[in-house]
Every structure is written in structure tokens, then in C-alpha cells.
Amino acid sequence: MGLAAAFLGARLLLTGAFHIHVRMPGRGRTALSVGVAALGIVVLHFGAMTATTLVPGGVVMNPGLHPVQPLNLARVVGLVTATIVVALVAAALLDRLLTDLRGLTQATRKGIASSVATDAAARSIVRAIVGRGRA
DSSP: OHHHHHHHHHHHHHHHHHHHHHHOOSTTHHHHHHHHHHHHHHHHHHHHHHHOOOOSSOOOOOGGGOSSOHHHHHHHHHHHHHHHHHHHHHHHHHHHHHHHHHHHHHHHHHHHHHHHHHHHHHHHHHHHHHHHHHO
């Protein structure tokens, strides 16, 4: 019962944080939504820890028979961490590249528009000069 209440409370708080961020105007919405989301995570964490039952003494087990060896677990954690770091660096580089390309395309569009406007102005000047020469 306690775990279900913690899960429901965390879900309500995290949903509330999302709604605060989406619907509330102003600069303080990010700080408020992060605070409510953190509170939701804290509620879920301590609710789950309260629902955990530890038995003193427990079962004594031979470490050699455990299905996951500590060294293999460390390798998996290191691999996952390295994968996350590589993904973050790749995302940052891709974001930078797309931002640079967006600036390049906007500059190119402005350059083309400026060139077209300059050509039109030059044509009108030439027409004016040629028109004067005929008269």
C-alpha cells in the first residue's frame, strides 16, 4: 500500500511539474517545475525505500555462485557510462553543426535576396541612363 501511494504521489508531482512548465508564463516556471519534479523523485525514492523489507542475517551465499560477478558488473556500468558520454558529445556536436548550417542557410538566403535587389536596382539605373541617351 505504501509503495502504491508513493508511486501515485510521484506521478502526480511529475505530471504537475510538466503542466507547470508548459502552462505557466514567466521566467520562474523552469525553477518551479524542476523543484516539483525533484520533490516527485524524492517521494518515489523514500516511498520505495520505506516499502523495502530487510531481513537481519539474510541468506549467506558463496560469492562464486552469484550470477553476476563484481568485475563484470563494473565493466557493464563502465560501458553504459561511456556510451552515454559518447551519445551526449555526439548530440552536442550535431546540435552545433545544425545551428551552423541554419545560420549558413539564412545568410545565403539574405545574400541571394540582396543580390536580386542589387541586380534590380542596377537594371533600373541602366534603363534610366539608356532612356536618357535615346531622348
